[in-house]
Amino acid sequence: MPTMQIREALRAAIDEEMARDDRVFVMGEEVGYYDGAYKVTEGLLAKYGEQRVVDTPIAETGFSGVGIGAAMAGLRPIVEFMTFNFSAVAFDQLLNNAAKLRHLSAGQFKLPMVFRGPNAAAHMLSSTHSQAFESFYCGFPGVKVISVATPYDAKGLLKSAIRDDNPVIFFESEVMYAVKGEVPEEEYLIPIGKADIKRPGKDVTVITWGQGVSVALAGAELAAAEGIDCEVIDLRTLRPLDDEAMETSLRKTNRCVLVYHGWPYGGTGAEVVDRLTRNCFDHLDAPIERVCYEDLNMPYAENLEKLVLPSPEDALSAIKKVSYRD
Amino acid sequence: MSEATAAAPTAATDKDELLRLYTEMLRIRRFEEAAARAYTQGKISGFLHLYIGQEAIAVATADLMKPGDRVVTTYRDHGFAIALGCDPGACMAELYGKKDGLVGGVGGSMHFFAKDKGLWGGYAIVGGHVPVAAGHAFASKYLQDGAVTLCFLGEGAMHIGATHEGMHLAGLWRLPIVFVIENNQYAMGTPLKRQTAVDDLTVRAPAYRMTSDRWVVRDVFETRQRLARAVARARDEQQPALIELLTYRFRGHSMSDPAKYRTKDEVESWKERDPLYRAETALGAEHGMSAEDIEAIDEKVWAEMDGAVEFAESSPLPDPEHRFKYHLVEEGED
């Protein structure tokens, strides 16, 4: 199987879907002539031309809204945010238009579109450029939310997202674009809403997504060295959540740790804990632990940033804690 | 453009004054070059947006500010910090993420703040600071403190909603503010012509009932003089203004930008207009300074910036507890 970077897998997905359906187009800052701020859309302008690879000014509210309007009129836009930090500027468009127009129109419109781009902390970008947005975008109905951590998942899920008739928020990561992995040559789709076991195990369920996945896997390795066998579940889709996958694992292990990039207050992590606590109450042998950002605005300094971010060592201590081994 | 690019002779009749402003511009440039060097050595991470080519704007601005006046700018903020009198060592230490940084290492390159120097912030979300700057001016009018707010933005910020809402309110409420577009021709890699349907960004001014002005920044005196007019009207007449400065950054958008979107010729043509270069030439040609004299200044400035780097490198990392500070006002904090 050929290996490729996540950025290449995403590009392949967009390329294949653009070739398959001429209503699919890409829009965003620097997606065309600059070949993408992170080179995800490299070469697409040359291949598909300006009509389908649309450079925008710095106008997130504007181009997000244009994407929504175009989707209502039958196109299938892929809207790129240079970073999801800038999507905050367009939040109203996503919250009040993308998520609501089908409902408000009683089904007269559908919004087959993808909002995608890097999310969460990269490296030393301070507070305005280091934020994880899943808690915001998972916090309201009317959208689907995906977060990928491998080239295989990136391609298969982005294709599914593009083909989905609903607005899909699709999270990537600056620091993971160069992550390599195997991607089959033949076409494949990964269904939205299905988690993936990235490491089977029997002692502790570690639930993770996005940038958390590599942290969780490294933490699981540390735990293995201490005799604790972790099952690492990559949620991949954050809305809707794959309750079955989480619950099946937890019923087996009786203990659970979440590892993710994001603040602890509320949000996706808290939602997972809430569901598992209610749905698997009688299977829990320890309170669920969360390993995520400290509840702080992200500092710039490298040493401080490191403290705020979740680490494999943090994951290990949480794994030991739920195992009563601390 | 013809009017704006009309001959702008170096108005420097006073050698000392020119020398002072030249040195100030040179300090910014050398600071930025020192930062670029540190970045390439892997000593600075994150995004690093350099001000090289635009120094005259910050120097002219700093020169005409009165106590209480404020500058609000973008993430390309080092130049203003140096021009407004911030210690280059503290600025460099901030880029290094060190304890002695301008804000103790929490903000980095894109988020400089030095309230006591009149730098009310470098903002990293495009356009997000424009309404905030209008708010500073709103307070000045409310408090009648006589202060003017100077809000700098890139031409790329002219296309985002917050900018227009902020300008609209400033015009509606007659706020003492000057909006200065530093049009360095590229919003990251996108040239102006693919960003906007108009050539002249000041055409927006009448829509918000602001006065406007527009020129190529070739000369630090001219820039200071024309900015001063707008600032005076804002201060004395509550007349907001929108100014477009045609300028150029000689480096990429940030250190990670190879800037392949522009030609060598274009860069060279702008170097002819570089106010720093022109000031240097004038010092020689019009004021008889020798190449050695100018070289000596450069060496002095380099020494200062090398000192700043040394200071940054020897500064300790921030205390781990520092990360818990300043998220909210705590008991006993001012």
Added chain:
Amino acid sequence: MAKIVELPRLSDTMEEGVIAKWHIAVGDKVKRGQLIAEVETDKATMEFESFDAGVVLKLVASEGEAMAIGTPIAVLGKEGEDADAALAQHGGGGGGGAAPAAKAEPASEPEAEEEAEDEAEDEAEDEAEEEAEDAAPKAQTAAKAQPPAKAQAPARRTDERIAASPLARRLARERGIDLANVTGSGPHGRIVKTDVEAAGSGAAARPAASVTSGARTFVSRPDEPQKLSQMRKTIAKRMGQANAEIPHFYLTTKIDMDRAVLARQEINEAFPDAKVSFNDFILLATAKALVQHPEVNAYWDGKTIVRRGDIHVGMAVAVDEGLIVPPIRFTDQKTLREIGAEAKDLGTRARDKKLAPDEMTGSTFTVSNLGMFGIEEFSAVINPGEGAILAVGTIGDEVVADGGGFRVAKRMKATLACDHRVMDGAVGARFLQTLRGLLERPLAMMA
């Protein structure tokens, strides 16, 4: 300022204790080092000497009452001082004096109350256990009680419920285990899955208080939960845990004791003042065999096998309330007579409850001998912390083939229980082979 006297930890495994006897009364003047009480621990009744001086203002704990380590038991101070105020300030369970810390009897009261009471113990036990682990090397210092290393958590108030994980509750429900009888090992004494599993088969039969009738009438008497001694509780917990966790397997061998009988006879005739027993022979042979088979003098520590550097053969001694295993330290380096003298002394003092805590712990291998009861053979449960245990039966006459004819021989059966995590069958078998060889040629063993 009045001083609170707390129930001391007097053994490394002690989790709670009972004041067996007070030696002081309110109004008495107490000096430092004065005997103030006898405390029944899980192992023995210990003398408790005061760390403080003062007049006894109040006795908080009464005789026979079980409580957690660290529970206030008395208040010393100056005459006229307010003991209750001191207790209230102390924040312990004895505030006001009216509410004793916690009762130990497994009550047959409604479940909630029962849970609540034992809950208090559970937490305290847990804390004590953690501390025991921390302080283990230091803790083995004679009978003189050490002050607790850090402030002990007061026993939990009786209106709190049992802390147990949801899973532990469900398992307990499914297996009919009363959580009140389970000690929690989690934070704050939380009962977790492993605790319930360890409690395992210890489910109490439900009393059926009915008189059966039919053609005949039978008398039915209700089941009676017994008040447990501290020692019984500890044995129940440790043996339950051992049986649940350790994968036991058993090897039995038959040993010709003819020569050992003769040897013993000769030795005892030579030294009539210091008679040795068969058990002493077995202890010595065991130690010598362990020297040759260090893989048997080992245990499973949760992650790996730990081979013990020293050989301390413990001898199981039956006492009134249960069983203790005093070790004969460095058994392999002692003579038969030294072993005999030490075994005798330990046995006597064990039955008199006079052993110091460190005299009751530390064995690396245990020999349990029920020969005196005429037991032919039996299998024993491995003492946690050890990898095997030798169960020795009686020495009896047996007709054995001898050349073309037959003769009567002295024979003894011994069964080795092994932890399969630590050793496999062949390892245990080789050990038994060596042991048998040593006992069948005792002279060589003593050379």
